[in-house]
Amino acid sequence: xxxxxxxxxxxxxxxxxxxxxxxxxxxxxxxxxxTTVVHANSEDYIFRNANTLPKKTDEQSALNRILxxxxxxxxxVAALDSHNLQHHEYLERMKHYNVKVQQVMGNNRNALxxxxxxxxxxxxxxxxxxxxxxxxxxxxxxxxxxFLSSAVASIQDIKVEHKENLVEPxxxxx
Amino acid sequence: MVEEVRKLLQDILQKIQGLHCILITDRDxxxxxxxxxxxxxxxxxxxNFISTFGLAIDQGSKLGLGKTGTLICSYAxxxxxxxxKLPLIVTFITSDTCNTGxxxxxxxxxxxxxxxxxxxxxxx
Numbered sequence: 001x002x003x004x005x006x007x008x009x010x011x012x013x014x015x016x017x018x019x020x021x022x023x024x025x026x027x028x029x030x031x032x033x034x035t036t037v038v039h040a041n042s043e044d045y046i047f048r049n050a051n052t053l054p055k056k057t058d059e060q061s062a063l064n065r066i067l068x069x070x071x072x073x074x075x076x077v078a079a080l081d082s083h084n085l086q087h088h089e090y091l092e093r094m095k096h097y098n099v100k101v102q103q104v105m106g107n108n109r110n111a112l113x114x115x116x117x118x119x120x121x122x123x124x125x126x127x128x129x130x131x132x133x134x135x136x137x138x139x140x141x142x143x144x145x146x147f148l149s150s151a152v153a154s155i156q157d158i159k160v161e162h163k164e165n166l167v168e169p170x171x172x173x174x
Numbered sequence: 175m176v177e178e179v180r181k182l183l184q185d186i187l188q189k190i191q192g193l194h195c196i197l198i199t200d201r202d203x204x205x206x207x208x209x210x211x212x213x214x215x216x217x218x219x220x221x222n223f224i225s226t227f228g229l230a231i232d233q234g235s236k237l238g239l240g241k242t243g244t245l246i247c248s249y250a251x252x253x254x255x256x257x258x259k260l261p262l263i264v265t266f267i268t269s270d271t272c273n274t275g276x277x278x279x280x281x282x283x284x285x286x287x288x289x290x291x292x293x294x295x296x297x298x
Binding site: 072073075080084085090093094097100101102103104105106108109111112 | 175176178179200202203204205206207221222225229233236237286287290291293294295
């Protein structure tokens, strides 16, 4: 039986590695292929180079890879709870963040300030004071209006008189 | 500047009925900014409760939920709405009757603050 096992094992490794060795069969035995398929699914990683070069490190890394893949895919609810922050660590980090936040906010003051503003209108702390203040003198309003109207009239009077050509040719002699 | 940001959050807190607390924490639940009323339940402010969000979305992605953006937990008296802004987590604690959509819409308003605060965590 031992012989038989080693025979399959050899065949397994040679056929999977894809490289012919001195033990490789010239004619492929269909029965042995069937057995390799069974092996290939579960022990593919481990027996890949089992006979040709039995490298411990390869085997170890393959096993580690399997372990890692399994660990990332498994949802271990019991292990989730294990990562708890210690109280002093929590306080330390909170202090650290306080300082950091102050710094970062200070550095990005310009970027933040216009986004932080809620509205363009500002609160008036004592509205009744503003409401109760005396209205503007009607004569002042008249004065402002007359100045404004004369300003508007003068702006409308501005005219551009063109005397020279607007487009001036430069250095075109030919 | 921190005070101004805190004031903005406080304003949001007052404007939305039923909103008890806004917490901006790192993924372990350590707060960077926190505003809240006394109605916010103490247990929900604990770091190990808040950090559960990070674990839950990690594990959820293994189940095929994909990359989770927001988690809304509805309880008998409270809602806990957590947003994935990793390395930060934004947590809103509200009453059960609070308008959830309104809270979700706050994202746009809060995003500039988050992006600045991310620097504080990233640099450390």
